[in-house]
Amino acid sequence: MSKNAEAVSEVIDNLRRIFQAINEYSKNAERITGLTGPQLWALKILAIAAPLRLSDLARQMYLRPATVVGIIDRLEGKGLVTRTRSIQDRRAVDIDLSEMGRKVASKAPEVAQAMLLNGLEELTDDQFSRVADGMQLMVCVLGAEQITPQPLHG
Template sequence: MKKNRAATPEIIDNLRRVFQVITEYSKTAEKTSGITGPQLWALKILAKTSPLRVSELAHQMYLRPATVVGILDRLEGKGLVTRTRSKEDRRAIDLNLTEKGKDVVAKAPEVAQVMLIRGLEELTDEQFTKVSEGMDLLVRILGADAITPQPLHSA
């Protein structure tokens, strides 16, 4: 069976568009809020549902807890997040926004990750499966199967 290669330029252009929009959203977030896209994403989640535990924040960000700890370290260093021992479970740490963190969220633009998740949630099951399978193929084509995913942000 002969494959139709006429769509190859459009596939490459669409990949470029995806990278460009992620980069632009991250640059806008950094310019307006002074923090990276992933940091802003963490703040926006905490603004909606704090207090949270690191594991729950990591789950909502689709990241590993160790990656989220690094993001939280930087946010805490900027005075945007606090970590306090839980009153219900003394072994657990609760994450909350500071007033400064709330101000940053109120003035900040949307982040690409939130738009991506919202868009994926709105897809039909068939569309979602097509996107998932296409992304799996793309990862294999690029030989990226073994790469540990990192947060989306500009270079």
């Protein structure tokens, strides 16, 4: 195997490791809580910062508000979150954890998304730039520039 072939193999293996790690975190979280990674991530954020407006939660999750509405709908259906009209602005709705949601969040494992965000925050500016540039190149290599990103299910 040439040096180039070894380097290509390492890149592909590292991508596999990333996908496998996200999948394992997702399976573990779902086994323990019955929730998907994005649902659990929303609970974890709310456990720290609730009550939050949907737009604020979406911003913290790096997702579009429309995507987060679906996540919150499912959590509300399971009795884990509540929605109430804001006292300050009657047009706005605050999202909070129910008592059951607090229990689930406190016992739940860490989610891949939070680990990823924490790890990215710990990088130096140079390291972060290299990761961002490399990820953008991978998107281009796969011709995936036009794909709308969906939540990680890990």
